[in-house]
Amino acid sequence: MVSSKNVVFDVVGTLISYDHLFEAIDARLGPRLREAGIQPKLLGCCWIETAEREYTYLSLSNRYVSFLECMNALFYRMLHYSGISEPRKFCTKEDVEYLMAEWRKLDxxxxxxxxVSKLREAGFTVWCFTAGDLERVGGYFKRAGVDMPAANLLSCDTQGKAKPIPEAYKPILEKFADGEGRPWFAAAHMWDVSTARTIGFKGAYTTILEAEPLHEIFGDMDVVAPSLPEMADAIIAAEG
Structure with a gap:
């Protein structure tokens, strides 16, 4: 029996913070980076954003590669973009392996x-749809002590289509076809939730990551809130 109230969350960047990766870059490479005029957090942001782009472009060209593979391969290119003339002399393979291991420890x-608790108490079933691999993403919740059933964790890897390709969301939406009402998609990435909204989800966005919704680019949203708990409250209120 499909629940009549469902919320599908993006995971990494929305429920999971990037901060641990930025701290790991600083701890491992901070002095070297600053000496070269590179801010560790900015390098980390560029690394994540570029990995998301290349991952999506590969999927669009029908050459799907997992997000983790893309991210691992791109670090030296990020150093090149940052002005490091010989990236592979600047940091070692072991440095990159360390940072990729820390990516698995995000908080x-x-x-x-x-x-999540507010929504469940209000009768919503909580789902997650991620570009990450299910083992890693499930580990984030397990370490945090948050129960997230394996059956409610869904990955782009399963069908080999990256978000925000509209077709990536459709099998998720179809899960709720027999239920009452429209399901919600919730994210801190406007590109993610706005695309889900175009194919039939209600959209809930929190500004906790990007700060500016940029409605003039991405369009309107059913819910916009400054924090995750406030976003949950707004979704609950919108359902009456």
Whole structure:
């Protein structure tokens, strides 16, 4: 029996924070980076954003490669973009392996557990749809002590189509075809939730990551909130 109230969350960047990766870059390479005029957090942001782009472009050209593979391969290119003339002399293979291992240890964003709890108490079933591999993403919730059933964790890897390709969301939406009402998609990435909204989801966006919704580019949203718990409250209120 499909629940009549469902919320599908993006995971990494929304419920899970990037901060641990930025701290790991700083701890491992900080002095070297600053000497070269590179801010560790900015390098980390560029690394994530570029990995998301290349991952999506490969999927669009029918050459799907997992996000983790893309991210691992791109680090030296990020150093090149940052002005390092010989990236592979600047840091070692072991440095990159260390950072990729720390990517597996990201932490739950403040307010995420409360957000999930509020929705469940209000009768919503919580789902997750990620570009990440299910083992890693499931580990984030397990380490944080948040129960997230394996059956409710869904990955782009399963069908080999990256978000935000509209077809990537359709099998998820079809899960709720027999239920009452429209399901919600919730994210801190406007490109993600706005695309889900175009194929039939209601959209809930939190500005906790990007700060500016940029409605003039991405369009309107059913819910916009400054934090995850406030986003949960707004979804609950919108359902009456």
């Amino acid at each position: 739950l964003r403040p307010g995420a557990a409360e957000c």
